Amino acid sequence: MENVILQTRGLTKRYGSFAALDSLDLTVQKGEVLGYLGPNGAGKTTTIRLLLGLIKPTSGGAEIFGLDAQKQKIAVHKRLAYVPGEATLWPQLTGAETLHLLAEIHGQVDAEYRNELIKRFQFEPDKKVRAYSKGNRQKINLIAAFASRADLLVLDEPTSGLDPLMEQVFRECVLEAKKNGQTVFLSSHILDEVEALCDRVAILRTGKLVEIGTLEQMRHLSAVTVSATFVHEPPSIKHLKGVSNVHITGQHITCQVVGPIDELLAVLSAAKPKTFLSREPSLEELFLSLYGAEDEHKS
Numbered sequence: 001m002e003n004v005i006l007q008t009r010g011l012t013k014r015y016g017s018f019a020a021l022d023s024l025d026l027t028v029q030k031g032e033v034l035g036y037l038g039p040n041g042a043g044k045t046t047t048i049r050l051l052l053g054l055i056k057p058t059s060g061g062a063e064i065f066g067l068d069a070q071k072q073k074i075a076v077h078k079r080l081a082y083v084p085g086e087a088t089l090w091p092q093l094t095g096a097e098t099l100h101l102l103a104e105i106h107g108q109v110d111a112e113y114r115n116e117l118i119k120r121f122q123f124e125p126d127k128k129v130r131a132y133s134k135g136n137r138q139k140i141n142l143i144a145a146f147a148s149r150a151d152l153l154v155l156d157e158p159t160s161g162l163d164p165l166m167e168q169v170f171r172e173c174v175l176e177a178k179k180n181g182q183t184v185f186l187s188s189h190i191l192d193e194v195e196a197l198c199d200r201v202a203i204l205r206t207g208k209l210v211e212i213g214t215l216e217q218m219r220h221l222s223a224v225t226v227s228a229t230f231v232h233e234p235p236s237i238k239h240l241k242g243v244s245n246v247h248i249t250g251q252h253i254t255c256q257v258v259g260p261i262d263e264l265l266a267v268l269s270a271a272k273p274k275t276f277l278s279r280e281p282s283l284e285e286l287f288l289s290l291y292g293a294e295d296e297h298k299s
């Protein structure tokens, strides 16, 4: 397909018998912002290193822009920009010199946009890199990546170290990149950020892709929280299909429901509720329920 920017097929990386990434099949479309999530050690950075051709897959492969990520990595890298979570840069250069050098490496830069980004990120380019704080070092990589206007931005926990104001600037930049038709692969632990930016979310757990979809689709995976207050004693709902975590305090009832809600609604409404509230899970709750499932498997 013409609009496919990135595709992996059975992408696998083993260290001995341990699979850091296990048969990943993933497709990212042009202009999409994909959130790549998972607990520590799930295999996110491993995936990114495979995509960048920094490590070799044990089996399977990846295509970026229709090119082989391993065999044609030079051609691939001309069209992508990568931001690691922890910037390793030349300590003796100034910020401005580093931005120049990174632009040379990228081979393309929108100088006007870069100057605008320097202002928006409140970055002081005249200091030596070794004198910058962690967050300020991180800004160098971000400014260089966004100013490259690369077709694909691969970001691995790019906002670690940024303060909330700068995190906001980062979000604007991602949305501008998207508007500009660029594609963004964003690995992050900041669920708010993912919720605000991503068209689709992929969740990795112990090297395996466990869920992928839009936030809307994902929300159905987790329970909806329902609460209601009654004039009299709340009705009995524990036996209803999909209903769990029922708590009754006086005339108030809360519970969670997975799947169709009609049966629960019928019972609640027959008991004439005074108040009723139903709430969809946040990405955070969704996450906790998916991560929690991992612990259940272990025990």
Ligand SMILES: Nc1ncnc2c1ncn2[C@@H]1O[C@H](COP(=O)(O)OP(=O)(O)OP(=O)(O)O)[C@@H](O)[C@H]1O
Binding pocket: 015, 019, 020, 038, 039, 040, 041, 042, 043, 044, 045, 046, 047
């Ligand atoms: N060179 C290596 N040798 C052995 N094991 C490795 C190597 N590199 C990574 N791993 C293991 O592969 C697994 C996945 O690591 P990875 O860095 O991809 O996780 P991650 O999802 O990026 O986690 P985090 O959120 O902490 O950044 C981990 O268990 C890690 O210990």
Ligand SMILES: [Mg+2]
Binding pocket: 044, 045, 046, 156
């Ligand atoms: Mg990582």
